[in-house]
Amino acid sequence: xxxxxxxxxxxxxYSYAKNSNPQKEAAENVKEMLVAAITENxxxxxxxxxxxxxFRIADFGCSTGPNTFIAIDTIIEAVSKTYQIKYxxxxxxxxxEFQVYFSDHVSNDFNFLFANLPKERRYFAASAPGSFHxxxxxxxxxxxxxxxxxxQWLSRVPRELGDSSSPAYNKGRIFYANAGKEVGExxxxxxxEDMEKFLSARAEELAPGGLMVILMSGREDGTSPVQSxxxxxxxxxxxxxxxxxxxxxxxxxxxxxxxxxxxSPSPEEISRIVHKNKCFEILRLExxxxxxxxxxxxxxxxxxxxxxxxxxFGDQIIEQLFDRYSKKIAGRSPISADDGSIAIGLFxxxxxxxx
Numbered sequence: 001x002x003x004x005x006x007x008x009x010x011x012x013x014y015s016y017a018k019n020s021n022p023q024k025e026a027a028e029n030v031k032e033m034l035v036a037a038i039t040e041n042x043x044x045x046x047x048x049x050x051x052x053x054x055f056r057i058a059d060f061g062c063s064t065g066p067n068t069f070i071a072i073d074t075i076i077e078a079v080s081k082t083y084q085i086k087y088x089x090x091x092x093x094x095x096x097e098f099q100v101y102f103s104d105h106v107s108n109d110f111n112f113l114f115a116n117l118p119k120e121r122r123y124f125a126a127s128a129p130g131s132f133h134x135x136x137x138x139x140x141x142x143x144x145x146x147x148x149x150x151x152q153w154l155s156r157v158p159r160e161l162g163d164s165s166s167p168a169y170n171k172g173r174i175f176y177a178n179a180g181k182e183v184g185e186x187x188x189x190x191x192x193e194d195m196e197k198f199l200s201a202r203a204e205e206l207a208p209g210g211l212m213v214i215l216m217s218g219r220e221d222g223t224s225p226v227q228s229x230x231x232x233x234x235x236x237x238x239x240x241x242x243x244x245x246x247x248x249x250x251x252x253x254x255x256x257x258x259x260x261x262x263x264s265p266s267p268e269e270i271s272r273i274v275h276k277n278k279c280f281e282i283l284r285l286e287x288x289x290x291x292x293x294x295x296x297x298x299x300x301x302x303x304x305x306x307x308x309x310x311x312x313f314g315d316q317i318i319e320q321l322f323d324r325y326s327k328k329i330a331g332r333s334p335i336s337a338d339d340g341s342i343a344i345g346l347f348x349x350x351x352x353x354x355x
Contacts, residue, residue: 009109038078061150177231184225203279218346288345
C-alpha cells in the first residue's frame, strides 16, 4: 500500500502555497536549462496530435501551486519559442493548443489549486489524481512530462527500518543521515523500486520522441547514502522529537518506528535505473553547483511534514514541536556550500525512444 502525505493545502500561514520558496528557487536556478532542453531537443512535428493539433503536458507532483504554474508557463513559452524558431516559415503548421494535466495524490488540495489557476493562462487545465508510480494516462498521450522535487519522496518507508530484528533498524532516528550503512541501503533499494515503476508508467504514457524533465535532490557520485543527503536540514526536527521523547511527552517507540520517506540518489544510480528500463535516452543528467543552504523555516517544515507527523504522533503535539523547532534553529547559520554532507540538486532530461 502506497503511503500518501500531501503538502499542507489552502492558503494558511503553514500552507505549501505560502511556504515553498526553496522549491521555487531551485526550479528558477535551472530555468535556462529547462528552456534549452526544450528548444534544442523537441520535435514539435513529431509530437503534435495530428487530429487536434494539441500539445499535452503533465506535471507529476504538482502540489497546490504556485510553483507548478510558473513551471508550466516556462514550458509553454519554450515550446512556443521552438515553434517560432523551427516552423514559423511552414504555413501548414500552426502553434498548437496546450492541454496541461496537474497530477498529485488524490489527497492533494486540488480545489485550492484550480481555484487559483492563472486567469491569463494559455492552456486548458485538468487534474490527474493518483500515484505517479502507477499509470495515470492513456498510451502515448503525453508530449512532455515534468516533475520538480517530488521524486525524492518514496512510495513508502522501507519496512525493515522499524523492525527491531533487522540490521536496518533505525532506532532513535527519523532519517538515514548518520545511520548505519544498512539503513541507507534500505532507502536506496526502495528508491530503485519506486523509480523503476515511475519510468515504466511514463514509458507507456509519453509519445515516442516525447521529453521528460525531472528536478530533484541528489548526491554526488562516489558518496554513499549516509554520507550525503537532506539530513542536515532535518536534524532540528529529529532533535526536537527526541527531546520530547526524553521528557516523556511522546514515547520513544513512536520515534523508533517513524522515518521520513525521502531519498537523494546519485547520478550513477539514476543512470542504471534508466538504462535498465530501456525506453529512454538520457540527454542531460547534471549536478547543480552547491550553494549556501538556508535552514528550513518552521513554516516550511510544517508545510511539508505536518501531515506525516500528525499520522504518527497525533496533532496534539504540533504546536509544541514547532515551538521547540523554532528555538533550535534560532541563531544558526545557513549550511555552507562546502559542506559535503548536504544533498545537491539534479537536473535530468530524458527522451522517449522511438518505437
